[in-house]
Amino acid sequence: MKRYTKPIHVPEVVRHRRVDASLALINVVFLLLLFLLVAGTLKPPLPEGFAWAETTSDTGSSNIQGSLVLTRTGDIWFEGRRLDEQELSAFLHKSAALSDRLAVQVDRHARMEAVAAFADRLRAGRFRHLTLVTIEADRR
Structure with missing residues (x-):
């Protein structure tokens, strides 16, 4: 009688590698970098040469999200681009339907005349609460 034999291969026991703590740190740094890149692109740019108006009052607060920008030339900007008269009218109509x-x-x-004229236009168009966003002046 003939015997048939097969070799049996017993796998080597592989020890688990130690958990490398630097991998978690790399992940955290990558996520932080990703967050900073996204957060930096959320705020639309202001027009070139824009200088914030200053106030001496430290009361009040406002959210600049979705706000308009009134430049020194009297132009109105929204989300980084200049609005022409038709776009501004459409924006004001849509915004007035959502909130006052x-x-x-x-x-x-x-110029104060431009600010006053724009405020009058907003008042005529169902806006009851207008917030002028400024920064607090240095008190020296």
Whole structure:
């Protein structure tokens, strides 16, 4: 009688590798970098040469998310681009349907006539609460 034999291969026991703590640190740094890149692109850029108007009052607060920008030349910007008259009218009509509040970031060198004319236009169009977004002046 003939015998048939097969070799049996017993696998080597592989020890588990130690958990490397630097991998978690790399993941955290990568996620932080990703967060900073996304957060930096969320705020639309202001027009070139924009200088914030200053105030001496430290009361009040506003959210600049979705606010308009009034430049020194009297132009109105929204989300990093200049609005023409038709786009501005459409924006104001849509915003007035959602809320009676509007925030406007004002350039320091904007003429007061332009600010007053824009405020009158907003008042005529169902906006009851207008917030002029400024920064607090240095008190020296």
